[in-house]
Amino acid sequence: MKQEFPLPTLTRSARGLLIEQVALGDVAARFGTPVYVYSRAALTDAFNTYQHALEGRQALVCCSVKANSNLGVLSVFAQLGAGFDIVSGGELARVLAAGGRAECVVFSGVGKSRAEMRQALEVGIRCFNVESASELERLNEVAAGMGKTAPVALRVNPNVDPKTHPYISTGLRSNKFGVAFGDALALYQRAAALPHLRVCGIDCHIGSQLLDPAPMVEAACRLLDLADRLAGEGIHLEHIDLGGGLGIRYRDEVPPTVGAYLAPLLELFEGRPEALFFEPGRSLTGNAGLLLTRIEYLKPGEEKNFAIVDAAMNDLIRPSLYDGWHAVVEVAARDVPKRTADVVGPICESGDFLARGRDLAVEEGDLLALLSAGAYGMSMSSNYNSRPRAAEVLVDGQAVHLVRTRETVESLYALEYPLLSSQL
Ligand code: LLP
Numbered sequence: 401m402k403q404e405f406p407l408p409t410l411t412r413s414a415r416g417l418l419i420e421q422v423a424l425g426d427v428a429a430r431f432g433t434p435v436y437v438y439s440r441a442a443l444t445d446a447f448n449t450y451q452h453a454l455e456g457r458q459a460l461v462c463c464s465v466k467a468n469s470n471l472g473v474l475s476v477f478a479q480l481g482a483g484f485d486i487v488s489g490g491e492l493a494r495v496l497a498a499g500g501r502a503e504c505v506v507f508s509g510v511g512k513s514r515a516e517m518r519q520a521l522e523v524g525i526r527c528f529n530v531e532s533a534s535e536l537e538r539l540n541e542v543a544a545g546m547g548k549t550a551p552v553a554l555r556v557n558p559n560v561d562p563k564t565h566p567y568i569s570t571g572l573r574s575n576k577f578g579v580a581f582g583d584a585l586a587l588y589q590r591a592a593a594l595p596h597l598r599v600c601g602i603d604c605h606i607g608s609q610l611l612d613p614a615p616m617v618e619a620a621c622r623l624l625d626l627a628d629r630l631a632g633e634g635i636h637l638e639h640i641d642l643g644g645g646l647g648i649r650y651r652d653e654v655p656p657t658v659g660a661y662l663a664p665l666l667e668l669f670e671g672r673p674e675a676l677f678f679e680p681g682r683s684l685t686g687n688a689g690l691l692l693t694r695i696e697y698l699k700p701g702e703e704k705n706f707a708i709v710d711a712a713m714n715d716l717i718r719p720s721l722y723d724g725w726h727a728v729v730e731v732a733a734r735d736v737p738k739r740t741a742d743v744v745g746p747i748c749e750s751g752d753f754l755a756r757g758r759d760l761a762v763e764e765g766d767l768l769a770l771l772s773a774g775a776y777g778m779s780m781s782s783n784y785n786s787r788p789r790a791a792e793v794l795v796d797g798q799a800v801h802l803v804r805t806r807e808t809v810e811s812l813y814a815l816e817y818p819l820l821s822s823q824l
Contacts, residue, residue: 406648410771419437424437427800430800436470436711436790442689442774443685443688461677462482462506463483476497477625478499484508485506492516492519503525506527506529510531512539527600532579533590543596549596549597552598553637556604585626604619617644649687650724694766706742707742709768713753713784714787718780730760730767736763746787747785748785777789788812789806
């Protein structure tokens with residue numbers, strides 16, 4: 401039976417919507433709105449499905465920190481033995497602060513600074529996913545300055561079409577990511593010759609919200625082919641990192657299960673010596689979280705109706721940026737007629753919508769839950785319009801843990817200075 405909500409631990413009850421055993425109405429009363437709410441059970445299950453599918457293999461599941469970088473969420477994964485995929489020194493600091501182990505961290509990204517390289521070398525991360533010839537030289541130089549050897553993989557651009565939104569496809573020749581497939585062999589030879597680098601792997605990430613495993617299998621075949629050619633040159637890899645990308649159900653998408661997604665890949669790797677790394681983000685956290693918001697006003701319009709809520713595009717930018725679709729669910733059942741409305745925020749932009757044309761049985765003051773918001777929700781939030789960022793809570797059975805306090809307005813300008821009267 402298809403479950404009602406994409407968030408598996410969300411259910412209806414006489415107390416309204418429950419996440420695990422906690423009523424969302426109680427969360428709003430206690431912490432205010434807007435508030436991101438995550439389910440520990442859903443996070444744990446999502447991670448464990450990867451672990452189970454990879455049982456008996458030499459594998460490392462590196463949670464992609466960019467999807468959800470809250471310390472509470474990261475600490476759940478760290479405790480489950482996860483690795484982490486990071487893209488900045490800031491994300492590395494978060495992983496360590498959440499109890500993650502540096503030796504399970506892979507560092508991707510096209511623009512690593514010298515300071516970030518030093519920080520990562522200092523703590524001893526597992527691997528740098530290097531994305532250009534210049535980065536290779538810089539990393540060697542930085543490692544030399546510290547008397548260290550940097551573990552490297554090249555992020556190779558396999559030039560496959562992931563068939564997803566153009567903003568989130570990354571493995572095409574036209575994208576800025578990775579090194580060209582045709583240049584990889586020569587770059588590996590260069591890396592092997594540099595004294596402060598140790599070649600340990602190969603990496604790719606072709607895009608996000610993939611609903612078909614075929615492009616991933618195609619990319620993996622290209623990587624294996626290259627790994628075999630490298631072995632012929634005496635360069636033996638310890639691991640192959642296939643990145644993240646597995647999609648989730650937002651609306652009516654039918655993504656492959658983790659098992660079905662990994663099965664053809666595991667078949668390809670049968671009998672191979674390399675360990676297998678993955679960097680899932682959305683498929684670990686996306687459907688483990690929601691954004692809870694309250695309706696400030698119902699505004700009937702000439703052409704359409706608006707439900708104006710206290711969350712906005714600064715809290716969840718996916719609808720405005722990618723036409724992302726998030727289910728909107730009434731927290732309390734109400735005996736009022738359904739009205740079709742756009743769910744919009746208080747920000748001064750027409751692009752400030754969270755959902756459009758939804759049938760809602762609501763009154764002013766009611767709570768709405770925007771589902772599938774656990775990935776690229778809070779982590780992409782901003783302070784646009786000087787809006788303090790939302791609080792975040794992590795539900796665990798009957799317990800609710802505050803994992804980020806709502807920002808105060810003062811904190812928004814705490815780093816700013818008006819000019820002194822003598823300067824004006
Ligand atoms: N590894 C690398 C190198 C990545 O660039 C990404 C995501 C991931 C792993 C995780 O991918 P996932 O498993 O989450 O698909 N903000 C967009 C998604 C951007 C994805 C960027 N890279 C969205 O909200 O749809």
